[in-house]
Amino acid sequence: MEDDNYFEDEEFSPIKSILGLLTFSTILPIRVYTSIEYMTKLTWCWPFIHLFIGVIAAICGYACLNFLHLNSFFTAAIVYAFLMIITGYNHLDGVMDMADGVMVHGDPKRKIEVMKDFSVGAGGVATLFLVAILTIAGIYNILDYNFIFGIIICEMVAKTSLMTTALLSIPLTPGIGSYFIFETTPSKYLLSTFIVAIIAFLLGGTVGVCGVLGAMFSGVIIALIAQRNFGVANGDVLGMSNEVGRLMALLFMATALFFF
Incomplete structure (x- = not known):
């Protein structure tokens, strides 16, 4: 640098x-x-950056289905792997670290110490596996409905989940995560989420909006879990919110595809 x-x-x-x-x-x-x-002043633009990443991932998925003639499950696994690789596995350590902190017994200080520890416990590894396999299953489900735009939406709104958690959290300072939390103000959050919802609607109609709601729901849940266990939030918590947000968006969209 x-x-x-x-x-x-x-x-x-x-x-x-x-x-x-x-x-x-x-x-x-x-x-x-x-x-x-x-x-971090432009944290509110983060979903739109990952809209671009989602487009690339959707093109990857389309190529796997229509040119390589892979089945939906294999394509879903490749799309997920692509998303993880292109984002540099940026949030996976957050999933493991937060899970370890939540699983350990003790007061918030003890839980924060475990969360910030460089070693990874069984809870972290198991949680990462569950989030990964369920996300792959979610992509597989929407591909079964030929809803390729769902890949774009879930990657974009993963950052909406992260921002929802940031908006509702007290930052653990010092730390990179605190900068994102401080910059996620109500006005910036509302502007970002409003634009995200419009884009999601244009891409997927009601199903797309359900994806946004799933991500927001995820962000609230992760913020509450963090508040209960740590009292504060850091980059690991935001990383967990991102990955679970993608998963919950897929879950909400898959459910909406069945009903709508």
Whole structure:
């Protein structure tokens, strides 16, 4: 990364900050860096960055189904693997760390210590496996309905889930997660979620909106679990919210596809 002294005299640039957020979120060779303060000012744009990632994943899924002639389950596994790889496995450690913290007995201080520990326990590994396999099953389900746009929607609204948790949480400082939480204000959250809902509706109608509701529901649940166990939230909690948000969006959309 660039010399930290550079950031002291840096002026805020929306384009550079968005590209910095894309660099932070993915393994794409953008290599544009900015200060964490400036990058997180555009947290409300995060879902739209992952809208782009979702489009690429949907193209991958379409190619697997229509050109490679793979079945829906194999395609779902490849799409999930693609999403994990292109995002650099960015939130998987959060899933394991938060799960370990929740599972351990003790007061919030003890749970936070376990969550921040570099080692991973059985609870973390098992939770990651469950989230991963259920997400693959969710993608498989929507592909059975030929709802390829669901891939785009679930990846976009995963960040809406993260933002919902950030909005409802007290940050654990210091830490990178605290910057995202501080910048997720009610006005920014409402603006972002409103635009996300419009995009989801244009892509999937009522089913798409159900995906947004699933992600928001996930964000609220993760925030409540974090508050009950830790009293605060950090990057690990936000990472858990992202991954569970994608899963819950798929669950809500799969249910909606059956009824609508």
